[in-house]
């Protein structure tokens with residue numbers, strides 16, 4: 001029998017951990033990893049430190065290109081999966097190439113979420129998801145002294161720290177959308193706002209209403225309770241699974257790819273892991289998503305173990321991924337993304 005062909009779509013923490021595990025458990029398989037990003041796997045959680053100039057680009061990298069050669073895997077960077085044909089068992093790439101697979105792990109992660117009411121001015125806001133976004137932040141911050149943060153997901157807090165380290169003036173629209181995806185108690189919410197103020201951040205009350213570019217290039221921002229301005233507006237409304245290209249595939253998709261406790265997506269040899277997976281939870285009898293680095297790695301490993309013939313289950317123990325100087329929030333799983 002010829003060696004099985006395994007494909008991992010995604011080279012973030014989940015995809016990388018799946019690759020490491022497959023090489024360990026199925027060393028004879030022919031492994032291809034596809035990544036839309038034009039570079040090797042990196043650690044997204046270090047991007048705020050990169051923006052702050054505290055680490056250089058090389059410190060972000062999780063594995064050099066040579067590592068993929070060493071393990072005998074083919075890494076295809078700068079290539080995007082645009083369709084999945086489950087019946088032919090093929091992945092279609094943006095340049096029309098078709099790749100056949102025996103086993104597939106979907107590890108495509110999430111994309112920045114912009115709530116629908118704000119779509120009209122999304123071009124005036126800068127998110128932070130990829131290395132390219134981080135390079136744009138670095139470039140824009142050369143000419144800008146004051147930054148407004150809207151949304152305020154957990155990544156937004158890390159960016160606030162980076163901006164303060166760069167001596168930028170930071171304003172923060174700290175309304176009901178802050179601290180996504182957690183549901184903080186009013187006490188935690190108040191503590192988080194107080195801590196921002198103590199660090200020198202100006203907290204702007206209300207909910208975002210409008211952003212307009214003025215003739216001098218500054219951005220005029222209106223909330224339900226205040227008016228302010230900024231040279232740059234950072235959008236931090238969380239991440240949502242990046243699975244639109246799977247819509248016609250026949251896989252069950254809700255917000256993410258619906259998978260069981262073994263991360264099995266319902267078609268032989270097809271699994272999903274990391275931020276793109278929506279995993280069945282037997283106790284709550286519903287599906288949950290977790291956006292987080294360690295979670296992505298753990299799910300990547302489980303998907304690979306199971307593709308290699310195992311029957312591992314996801315551990316749903318709570319984990320804290322947000323710890324802001326002692327304010328700890330458990331964020332291991334949740335079911336809602338908001339609108």
Ligand SMILES: Cc1cc2nc3c(=O)[nH]c(=O)nc-3n(C[C@H](O)[C@H](O)[C@H](O)COP(=O)(O)OP(=O)(O)OC[C@H]3O[C@@H](n4cnc5c(N)ncnc54)[C@H](O)[C@@H]3O)c2cc1C
Pocket residue numbers: 009010011012013014015034035036037043044045046047048079080081082107108109110128129130155158242245273274275276290291292293294295296321
């Ligand atoms: C700035 C920032 C700070 C963060 N800080 C923390 C933190 O402190 N703690 C924490 O727990 N988590 C943090 N996170 C979240 C954490 O990084 C993610 O949960 C984790 O990266 C998810 O891993 P993943 O492999 O599922 O997806 P991703 O890291 O999103 O990787 C997705 C991969 O899929 C590829 N891809 C996507 N679509 C396609 C396609 N159609 N075709 C081909 N390739 C595709 C991408 O190129 C990428 O390689 C942070 C995230 C960001 C952006």
